Each structure stands twice: as structure tokens, then as C-alpha cells.
Amino acid sequence: MLLLAALLCTLEDRINFGLEVRPILARRCFACHGPDTDGRQADLALHTSHDAAEVINPHGFTIWMAGGGTKPGTVYGATDDFGYHAIENPLEIHDLHATMMHLLGVQHESLTINHGGREMRLTDVHGRVVRDLCIS
Structure with a gap:
């Protein structure tokens, strides 16, 4: 889901949100994150290109690093239950x-x-x- 939103921001000239992205989000995400505000979870809306683009890395992100002197098996920091805000070691x-x-x-x-x-x-x-x- 976030990958699709990331593609939307970086390739918005080449991707048509209404034809290519929105149908995928409608099938997989709209039950919890669609236009219906009553059923929306975590105040996360994905039904417009603007809303979908806003969820990219807003206040918490994940990265994987390996080799090159990185400490193996390390988890550094944490986000809230929705992965939206960094709450530990931001x-x-x-x-x-x-x-x-x-x-x-x-x-x-x-x-x-x-x-x-x-x-x-x-x-x-x-x-x-x-x-x-x-x-x-």
C-alpha cells in the first residue's frame, strides 16, 4: 500500500491514480481507509491521490540495512500501533x-x-x- 503511494509521488506524471492505483486500493484498503469516515481506521484516508500521497513516511519510517559495519540483528526505535508515528528513538x-x-x-x-x-x-x-x- 505505501509502495503504491510512494510511486504516486515520484511518478505522478506517468501514473494515473484513478485508473491504475485507486482500483487496487479500493479492493484492498477502502474498507478501513476509504471515503466512509465512519468506518475509517487511524484517520487514514486513501481514496484520493492527495490523501494517498500524504501517508508516505509522515512521522515514522522503516529501513533495512545490512553489512558494511551495521550491527546485525538490531531493531532501533518503534512506531505506534499503526506505524504512523515514531514513538521510540526517532x-x-x-x-x-x-x-x-x-x-x-x-x-x-x-x-x-x-x-x-x-x-x-x-x-x-x-x-x-x-x-x-x-x-x-
């Missing part, structure tokens, strides 16, 4: 990027790119390495 995307660069041996605070005539870090002014995800 991270910002800059933290994830900083951690990945650390695992690749790159100093994220030193690596910059020229953007609009200004040197900018890839992790912006944020980003911390999450050591709990790393072996060393």
Missing part, C-alpha cells in the same frame, strides 16, 4: 545519512558540495552518527 533523515556516510568511511561534517554558490554539507547543519547502529 531519527531525522540527516541522522540516517550521517550514519550511512560514517559506515562508508566518509566524514559527513567535512563533505560539502557547492549549491547555488554556497558550500553545503550533505547532512545540512544537522545529522549525528547513530552509534547504536554501528559495530564499532
Whole structure:
């Protein structure tokens, strides 16, 4: 379901929500997340392209990492029962990027790119390495 919504956002010029995505969601998701507000669960609506696009990674996300110095078998953080909000060890995307660069041996605070005539870090002014995800 979320994959379909993700495709909607990144490929909206090539995907017709009404013809290609909505019928799949109608068969599988509308009983709990359709236009009927009385039966809707978790206040999650998927019947319009705008509503479906809003559920992509709103306040909690899942990522799988393996090898390259990541700590095996680690579960870091948790979301609420609906997977909607991060409730334990929330991270910002800059933290994830900083951690990945650390695992690749790159100093994220030193690596910059020229953007609009200004040197900018890839992790912006944020980003911390999450050591709990790393072996060393």
C-alpha cells in the first residue's frame, strides 16, 4: 500500500491514480481507509491521490540495512500501533545519512558540495552518527 503511494509521488506524471492505483486500493484498503469516515481506521484516508500521497513516511519510517559495519540483528526505535508515528528513538533523515556516510568511511561534517554558490554539507547543519547502529 505505501509502495503504491510512494510511486504516486515520484511518478505522478506517468501514473494515473484513478485508473491504475485507486482500483487496487479500493479492493484492498477502502474498507478501513476509504471515503466512509465512519468506518475509517487511524484517520487514514486513501481514496484520493492527495490523501494517498500524504501517508508516505509522515512521522515514522522503516529501513533495512545490512553489512558494511551495521550491527546485525538490531531493531532501533518503534512506531505506534499503526506505524504512523515514531514513538521510540526517532531519527531525522540527516541522522540516517550521517550514519550511512560514517559506515562508508566518509566524514559527513567535512563533505560539502557547492549549491547555488554556497558550500553545503550533505547532512545540512544537522545529522549525528547513530552509534547504536554501528559495530564499532
